[in-house]
Each structure stands twice: as C-alpha cells, then as structure tokens.
Amino acid sequence: MAATAQTDPAGATPSKGSATRAAILERAVDLASVEGLEGLSIGRLATELEMSKSGLFAHFGSKQELQLAAVEAAAERFRQTVIEPAEAAPAGAARLRAMADAYLDHLESDSYSGGCFWGAASADYDDRPGPVRDAIAAALDLWLATFEQQLEQAGVEQADRVAFELYSVVMGANSRYRLSRDRRVFDHARATVDRLLADGRSATV
Amino acid sequence: MAATAQTDPAGATPSKGSATRAAILERAVDLASVEGLEGLSIGRLATELEMSKSGLFAHFGSKQELQLAAVEAAAERFRQTVIEPAEAAPAGAARLRAMADAYLDHLESDSYSGGCFWGAASADYDDRPGPVRDAIAAALDLWLATFEQQLEQAGVEQADRVAFELYSVVMGANSRYRLSRDRRVFDHARATVDRLLADGRSATV
DNA sequence: CCTACCGATCGGTAGG
DNA sequence: CCTACCGATCGGTAGG
Numbered sequence: 001m002a003a004t005a006q007t008d009p010a011g012a013t014p015s016k017g018s019a020t021r022a023a024i025l026e027r028a029v030d031l032a033s034v035e036g037l038e039g040l041s042i043g044r045l046a047t048e049l050e051m052s053k054s055g056l057f058a059h060f061g062s063k064q065e066l067q068l069a070a071v072e073a074a075a076e077r078f079r080q081t082v083i084e085p086a087e088a089a090p091a092g093a094a095r096l097r098a099m100a101d102a103y104l105d106h107l108e109s110d111s112y113s114g115g116c117f118w119g120a121a122s123a124d125y126d127d128r129p130g131p132v133r134d135a136i137a138a139a140l141d142l143w144l145a146t147f148e149q150q151l152e153q154a155g156v157e158q159a160d161r162v163a164f165e166l167y168s169v170v171m172g173a174n175s176r177y178r179l180s181r182d183r184r185v186f187d188h189a190r191a192t193v194d195r196l197l198a199d200g201r202s203a204t205v
Numbered sequence: 206m207a208a209t210a211q212t213d214p215a216g217a218t219p220s221k222g223s224a225t226r227a228a229i230l231e232r233a234v235d236l237a238s239v240e241g242l243e244g245l246s247i248g249r250l251a252t253e254l255e256m257s258k259s260g261l262f263a264h265f266g267s268k269q270e271l272q273l274a275a276v277e278a279a280a281e282r283f284r285q286t287v288i289e290p291a292e293a294a295p296a297g298a299a300r301l302r303a304m305a306d307a308y309l310d311h312l313e314s315d316s317y318s319g320g321c322f323w324g325a326a327s328a329d330y331d332d333r334p335g336p337v338r339d340a341i342a343a344a345l346d347l348w349l350a351t352f353e354q355q356l357e358q359a360g361v362e363q364a365d366r367v368a369f370e371l372y373s374v375v376m377g378a379n380s381r382y383r384l385s386r387d388r389r390v391f392d393h394a395r396a397t398v399d400r401l402l403a404d405g406r407s408a409t410v
Numbered sequence: 411c412c413t414a415c416c417g418a419t420c421g422g423t424a425g426g
Numbered sequence: 427c428c429t430a431c432c433g434a435t436c437g438g439t440a441g442g
Contacts, residue, residue, distance in 0.1 A: 020411090033332075034332045035332075036241060036243070036244075036328075036329060038241070038244060039241075039243060039244065041435080041436070041437085042436085042437065042438090043435070043436070043437085044435095051411075051412095052411070052412055052413080053437090053438095054411085054412070054413085054414095054438085054439085055411045055412065056411095057437085057438075057439095058411070061438095062437085062438080063436095063437060063438090113332075114332045115331070115332070119328060120328055120332075122380060122383075122384060123241075123324060123325055123328030123329065123380065124241060124328065124329070126320070126380070126383035126384050127238075127239040127240075127318075127319045127320070127325075127383065133384075136384070137384045137385065140384060141384075141385065158396075160389075160393070161392075161393040161396060161397070164374075164377065164381065164390060164393045164394075164397075165374060165377075165393070165397055167377060167381070168373045168374045168376070168377025168378075168380075168381075169370060169373045169374075169377075171373070171377060171380065172369065172370075172372060172373025172374075172376060172377065173373075175327060175328065175331070175373075175376065176369065176372070176373075178327075178331035178332065179327060179331050179338075179341070179342045179345060179346075180342065180346070184365075185369060187366075188365070188366040188369045188370070189369075191363075191366060192366070192369075192370055225427090246419080246420070246421085247420085247421065247422090248419065248420070248421085249419095256427075256428095257427070257428055257429080258421090258422095259422085259423085259427080259428070259429085259430095260427045260428065261427095262421085262422075262423095263427070263428095266422095267421085267422080268420095268421060268422090
C-alpha cells in the first residue's frame with residue numbers, strides 16, 4: 001500500500017500526475033504542521049512548489065479534499081515511521097516502547113519543521129465539525145486503540161487509562177518542546193513511558 | 206489587579222471605553238479557543254459584537270495588539286478560575302489537587318465553547334516566532350513553574366518531571382475531550398493526578 | 411498543467 | 427465610535 005494507491009491501479013507504474021500529487025501532499029503535511037490544517041492556503045502551497053494555484057487545485061477539486069488527502073498522507077507517514085518498524089518487536093511492552101521511542105526520536109531529531117502534524121491538526125480542527133475533523137479523530141482513536149491493545153497484551157491493568165497517559169505524555173512532549181525548545185522534556189517523557197510500562201507489569205505479579 | 210488595570214488609572218471608575226474593551230476581549234478569548242488565535246478575525250469579532258470593524262480596531266491599533274491583549278485576558282481568567290481559588294488550600298499536594306480539579310471541572314462543565322484557550326493558542330502559535338508566541342510561552346512556563354514549586358513543597362522527587370506529567374495529562378484531557386466527547390477522559394485524568402501525588406509522597410517516606 | 415478572472419474577506423487607513 | 431475606502435489574498439471557476 002504505497003502513497004499512490006488511491007490514484008494508480010494496483011501494479012501500474014505511478015503516473016507523473018500521481019507523483020506530483022504525492023509531492024504536493026508531502027509539502028502540505030509539513031506546511032500544515034506549522035500553519036495548521038485550516039491556515040494551509042492553496043496559493044502559498046503553490047508558490048512553494050513553484051506551480052500555479054489552479055494547476056495545484058486541479059489535483060483536488062476543493063480545499064477540503066486537499067485537507068482530507070493531507071490527513072491520509074500524514075497517517076501513512078505515521079504508520080511508516082512509528083507503527084510498522086515497531087511491529088518487529090514482540091507484542092506488548094517492548095512494542096509500545098519501540099513506538100514511543102520512534103515517535104520521540106523523530107521529534108527530537110527535528111526532522112519535521114513544525115513538529116507533530118497530529119498535534120497541530122487536532123488542536124486546529126477539534127472544534128470545526130465536518131469530515132476533516134472526523135478523519136483526524138478516527139486516526140487518533142485508532143492509535144489510542146492500538147496502544148490499549150498492546151497494553152492489554154502486556155498484562156497492564158486499566159489499559160484504557162494507561163493508553164490515555166501514554167498518549168498525553170508523548171503529545172505533551174511535542175507541545176512543550178515546540179514552545180520551550182528544551183530537550184529535557186524528551187528525557188521526562190521517556191522516563192514516564194518506562195515507569196508506566198514497569199508499573200503495569202509489576203501490578204500483574 | 207482587575208482586567209481594566211491597563212486602561213484606567215488605579216482607583217478610577219472604569220470608563221465606558223474600557224468596559225467595551227473588556228467585552229471585546231472576553232469574546233476574543235472565546236473565539237480564539239475555537240478558531241485559534243491566528244484564525245481570529247477582526248471582522249468576524251466585530252460582527253458578533255454588533256459593532257463596526259474599525260470601531261473595534263480603534264481599541265487596539267493592530268491585530269497583534271489585540272492578540273496580546275487576548276492572551277493577557279485569558280491569563281487573568283485562568284488565574285481567577287484555577288490559581289487563586291486553590292490558594293485557599295494548604296501549599297503542596299492539596300493545592301495542586303485543587304488546581305487540577307478546578308481546571309478539569311471547568312472543562313467538563315463545557316463553560317467554554319472551545320475548551321482550553323491555552324491548548325488552542327499554544328498549538329496555533331508554537332511555530333510562529335514573535336511577541337504573541339513569547340507571551341503564550343511565558344504564561345505556560347509560569348504555570349509549569351508553579352506546579353513544580355508546589356510539588357517540591359509536597360516533598361515530591363523529580364518535581365520537574367512530575368510537573369511535566371501533570372501538565373501533559375490535564376492538557377491531554379482537554380485535547381481528547383474535544384475530539385472524542387467522551388467524559389471518561391476526566392476520570393482517567395483525575396485518577397492520574399491522584400496517583401502522581403500519592404506516589405510522590407510515598408517516595409519521601 | 412497554464413492565464414485570467416470572480417466575489418468575498420483579510421488587516422489596516424482616512425477622515426470625521 | 428462611524429462610513430467609506432485601500433491593496434492583498436482567500437477559495438474557486440472558465441477556458442484552454
């Protein structure tokens with residue numbers, strides 16, 4: 001399932017059009033992480049990509065379709081950088097630690113100019129009803145459910161509450177690092193993840 | 206130190222102008238909690254207050270001054286609803302619990318149409334350098350330092366890390382509630398606050 | 411994928 | 427606190 005799956009038939013060589021579309025979406029995700037998904041403007045995106053506004057617009061048909069495609073592209077990026085590499089680790093605590101480490105390492109490496117897309121997008125859209133908000137909420141609900149499932153596998157009690165704590169702490173690290181530029185928040189977040197996973201295991205003994 | 210302190214001389218009767226200004230700022234804080242502090246538009250704010258755009262504009266001189274005044278008004282609101290009532294409780298764990306309860310109770314009561322101003326404003330401005338970002342960062346740094354100070358009074362080890370956890374969990378409750386409308390996040394957040402404060406105390410025995 | 415355009419709205423100003 | 431404006435930019439369309 002590559003990023004071009006929606007525009008090219010399975011097995012086909014990606015067309016030039018879908019390569020352009022993928023490049024637009026990569027940039028859209030990065031820009032939205034900085035400006036927010038609503039503040040993302042078609043004109044500005046076109047200027048940065050050195051193409052005409054209407055040329056870019058033709059790929060999507062409306063700003064909302066562009067936003068929905070950007071949410072899907074960001075979800076694909078999250079799967080590739082956080083979820084799938086961690087699936088090499090055994091289910092349960094080890095896999096959760098791998099997910100948290102991959103997420104925090106990416107934040108700390110400053111690979112993304114605007115930090116976490118989901119932190120920016122969820123705050124921007126949480127009070128704007130409609131399909132964009134629903135797509136963001138569905139992605140985050142899925143990852144919370146993934147955390148909860150792995151916590152249950154690890155034998156942690158109150159897995160739903162601990163999943164909320166894990167989510168809060170890694171997102172809190174993103175938020176605090178954006179504002180303070182103090183890397184110690186990553187140490188705090190990693191120590192908290194360690195403690196949550198260790199507490200859970202000792203509780204089952 | 207009332208909200209009118211900046212426009213009226215100390216002890217003077219608040220003028221009609223400063224009453225209008227205060228009403229503008231109340232609405233600006235509520236609107237910014239929904240639309241973000243950048244998405245807040247002078248035209249829309251004027252329409253909602255049934256006054257002309259330039260009439261409203263005359264109170265501030267620029268959009269940035271309006272945003273800075275809204276940040277200050279939101280800080281005053283936070284002090285009045287969360288910080289000051291908790292100062293009736295003894296310093297340390299009891300005061301922290303009172304602050305967390307006041308914050309979570311206000312979120313759960315849906316008093317604010319857009320949830321927490323600081324969650325929306327910090328995500329919106331964390332990547333926009335300038336005085337607005339600096340004012341938001343300073344307010345949040347102050348409250349984090351307040352939490353840390355009370356944790357030290359309570360004899361909690363690693364007070365800076367636990368302050369980060371407290372911050373992350375109450376902000377996480379705001380974020381999750383905005384998206385899921387599931388009130389169980391407040392139970393999770395309260396249970397986490399209880400555990401953080403209880404762990405800290407037992408660690409000192 | 412382009413040029414050329416539309417009505418609406420943005421922040422801000424002139425002058426009262 | 428108002429009316430009447432300004433240039434810039436917004437999302438979107440026509441026509442190629």
